[in-house]
Amino acid sequence: MEFLYTFPYMGRVPLRDLKKGIDASFREFSFANGEAIETFFDPLLFFMVWFEKLLIGAPWPLMILIFAGLAWLGARSIPIVIGTIASFLAIGWFGMWEDTMATVAIISVATFLCIGLGIPLGILMSRSNRLQSVVTPVLDVMQTIPSFVYLIPVVMLLGIGKVPGLIAVCIYALPPIVRLTNLGIRLVDKEVLEAAEAFGSSYKQKLLDVQIPLALPNIFAGVNQTIMMALAMVVIASMIGVKGLGVPVLRAVSNQYLALGLFNGLAIVALAVIFDRVSQQYGKRLQKHRQGGHGV
Amino acid sequence: MNKFVKGIAVAGLATAMSQGAVAACGDVTIAEMNWASAEFMANVDKIILEEGYGCSVELIPGATLTTFASMDTKGVPDVAPELWTQAVEVPLKAAFAAGTLLSVNPKPIAGAGEGWVVPSYTMANNPELKTVLDIIERPDLFPSKEDPSKGAFVGCPAGWGCQQVNNNLFTAFDMEAKGWVLIDPGSAAGLDGAMAKAVQRGDDYFGYYWSPTAMMGKLNMQMVDFGVPFTEMEHWTNCITQAECADPKQSAWSASEINTIVTDSFVKNNDPKAVAYFTKRVFPAAEMGAMLVYMGDNQAGGEDAAIEFLMEYEDLWTQWVGVQAANLIKKSLN
Numbered sequence: 207m208e209f210l211y212t213f214p215y216m217g218r219v220p221l222r223d224l225k226k227g228i229d230a231s232f233r234e235f236s237f238a239n240g241e242a243i244e245t246f247f248d249p250l251l252f253f254m255v256w257f258e259k260l261l262i263g264a265p266w267p268l269m270i271l272i273f274a275g276l277a278w279l280g281a282r283s284i285p286i287v288i289g290t291i292a293s294f295l296a297i298g299w300f301g302m303w304e305d306t307m308a309t310v311a312i313i314s315v316a317t318f319l320c321i322g323l324g325i326p327l328g329i330l331m332s333r334s335n336r337l338q339s340v341v342t343p344v345l346d347v348m349q350t351i352p353s354f355v356y357l358i359p360v361v362m363l364l365g366i367g368k369v370p371g372l373i374a375v376c377i378y379a380l381p382p383i384v385r386l387t388n389l390g391i392r393l394v395d396k397e398v399l400e401a402a403e404a405f406g407s408s409y410k411q412k413l414l415d416v417q418i419p420l421a422l423p424n425i426f427a428g429v430n431q432t433i434m435m436a437l438a439m440v441v442i443a444s445m446i447g448v449k450g451l452g453v454p455v456l457r458a459v460s461n462q463y464l465a466l467g468l469f470n471g472l473a474i475v476a477l478a479v480i481f482d483r484v485s486q487q488y489g490k491r492l493q494k495h496r497q498g499g500h501g502v
Numbered sequence: 503m504n505k506f507v508k509g510i511a512v513a514g515l516a517t518a519m520s521q522g523a524v525a526a527c528g529d530v531t532i533a534e535m536n537w538a539s540a541e542f543m544a545n546v547d548k549i550i551l552e553e554g555y556g557c558s559v560e561l562i563p564g565a566t567l568t569t570f571a572s573m574d575t576k577g578v579p580d581v582a583p584e585l586w587t588q589a590v591e592v593p594l595k596a597a598f599a600a601g602t603l604l605s606v607n608p609k610p611i612a613g614a615g616e617g618w619v620v621p622s623y624t625m626a627n628n629p630e631l632k633t634v635l636d637i638i639e640r641p642d643l644f645p646s647k648e649d650p651s652k653g654a655f656v657g658c659p660a661g662w663g664c665q666q667v668n669n670n671l672f673t674a675f676d677m678e679a680k681g682w683v684l685i686d687p688g689s690a691a692g693l694d695g696a697m698a699k700a701v702q703r704g705d706d707y708f709g710y711y712w713s714p715t716a717m718m719g720k721l722n723m724q725m726v727d728f729g730v731p732f733t734e735m736e737h738w739t740n741c742i743t744q745a746e747c748a749d750p751k752q753s754a755w756s757a758s759e760i761n762t763i764v765t766d767s768f769v770k771n772n773d774p775k776a777v778a779y780f781t782k783r784v785f786p787a788a789e790m791g792a793m794l795v796y797m798g799d800n801q802a803g804g805e806d807a808a809i810e811f812l813m814e815y816e817d818l819w820t821q822w823v824g825v826q827a828a829n830l831i832k833k834s835l836n
Binding site: 218222225226229233236237240241251255354357358361362363364365366367368444445446447448449453456457459460461462 | 568649659685687689691696700806
């Protein structure tokens with residue numbers, strides 16, 4: 207009966223040997239290929255270092271003007287532009303300017319990378335059910351596996367710094383845009399597609415002129431979620447040495463400084479809200495033809 | 503009827519009194535801090551207290567600064583087996599004076615030390631680098647990945663007492679002007695990962711580490727002589743270990759102070775024999791080192807390592823506990 211109450215398990219020694227075997231083979235892999243993989247990521251690293259230096263080194267009124275300008279271009283809405291300017295002024299006033307610029311640098315690179323990889327992947331997934339059934343479990347793993355599990359091998363291969371941080375952020379932030387692009391395109395009304403075919407559209411015309419425009423609400427929901435998740439990963443990225451707002455938050459958590467954690471946390475929230483509102487407004491403007499639209 | 507009740511009452515009281523003569527050990531919370539030797543010690547203490555003295559032990563995760571703050575303000579956990587006390591010297595002395603915290607063991611680990619380390623091959627390849635003062639003149643030997651024009655010095659993650667010391671020594675030795683950048687590894691995993699990666703590739707590496715640890719042994723790291731003497735204790739305690747240190751002076755690392763700290767409520771409410779155990783238990787450097795290597799090689803957690811220790815080093819730990827407790831513990835291991 208004892209058998210029923212203690213799960214029969216592999217045994218300490220075989221399990222330990224299995225784990226050590228996996229570790230040893232990863233160490234060999236890392237030894238053999240680590241340099242090559244690091245060199246592969248070097249251009250991306252140089253770009254990120256240059257971009258971060260650019261944002262931190264630029265005069266702050268110029269940066270605020272640029273952000274306000276981007277907010278206006280995206281949103282065409284005075285309240286949002288004013289909110290953007292006020293948030294950045296507050297961030298600077300409370301001494302968080304450099305950290306915020308560093309975070310903006312890495313998050314914008316991560317976001318663009320994720321969107322650039324995610325939308326094509328989502329489009330491909332929408333074309334093929336087989337691909338969807340292969341990719342979906344991978345996305346599930348990417349979203350739920352605890353970050354340090356894949357960070358340990360990444361740190362062993364690439365060390366601590368911006369590239370592992372970028373990989374950590376992208377692995378977590380990629381799935382929403384992929385899933386929602388896939389969903390959005392699949393949800394496009396079949397009859398509309400048939401009509402487009404009837405009018406003689408090529409595959410490219412169907413994709414670019416019919417499917418993507420109609421899938422835009424879902425795609426923009428995906429962009430929004432990707433941005434939110436990228437910013438949520440800021441603190442985990444700082445646990446492997448990425449500079450930015452995550453570092454003071456980590457200090458605050460480790461030393462129990464409430465105010466420090468609150469200020470930097472709110473700065474992260476402010477960034478998220480600004481990025482989100484601007485991208486949402488941009489998305490809405492792209493779909494303006496649908497509001498009050500009567501066909502076409 | 504009255505006589506009967508009286509009789510029962512007397513009998514009950516007598517039983518209670520005889521039980522009271524052996525004060526029960528109640529619930530005990532022990533801090534399990536997030537590095538290997540601390541996990542190992544916490545688990546050894548847990549097994550010995552539970553099996554030998556009948557306590558009910560709960561392990562609470564923590565780190566130097568967080569655990570100390572919790573003990574100081576809330577009196578939880580009851581025991582911190584491996585508290586590196588330098589970083590919290592001032593508030594700790596205040597607590598000692600107030601009687602809320604006590605040190606029951608001024609040296610639970612022999613041969614502990616902190617400092618700045620380089621791989622042995624770096625020392626071998628560059629024999630002219632004898633002290634920290636020599637090394638800091640050569641940032642070109644330790645290029646940072648993100649800015650190869652600067653040398654990389656890897657400090658401590660947040661929450662560790664050494665983070666502030668490293669920041670202040672970095673300033674005191676004027677390293678930024680000499681072309682160094684202080685890298686915050688973010689976490690214990692980041693620190694270990696950075697060092698392991700560098701040594702695996704045969705790169706030169708310069709950063710903080712401490713002993714007793716498996717990493718120092720496995721990666722064959724060497725502590726570097728600072729080349730300057732230790733500054734006065736007063737300056738160390740009031741400036742170098744603190745965040746607001748206006749003018750840190752160059753200094754070697756202080757001798758590491760590790761204490762087993764307990765709260766006064768732990769001493770008052772528990773079996774004095776259990777408290778006395780803490781005063782006696784000292785891990786000599788060789789045995790602690792061997793256990794840490796064991797933990798590394800076998801990927802053993804604190805609990806497995808504690809069991810291995812109790813099975814392998816009976817001669818050592820039976821000196822810390824009474825005969826009765828030793829027998830109970832030996833029985834439980836089988």
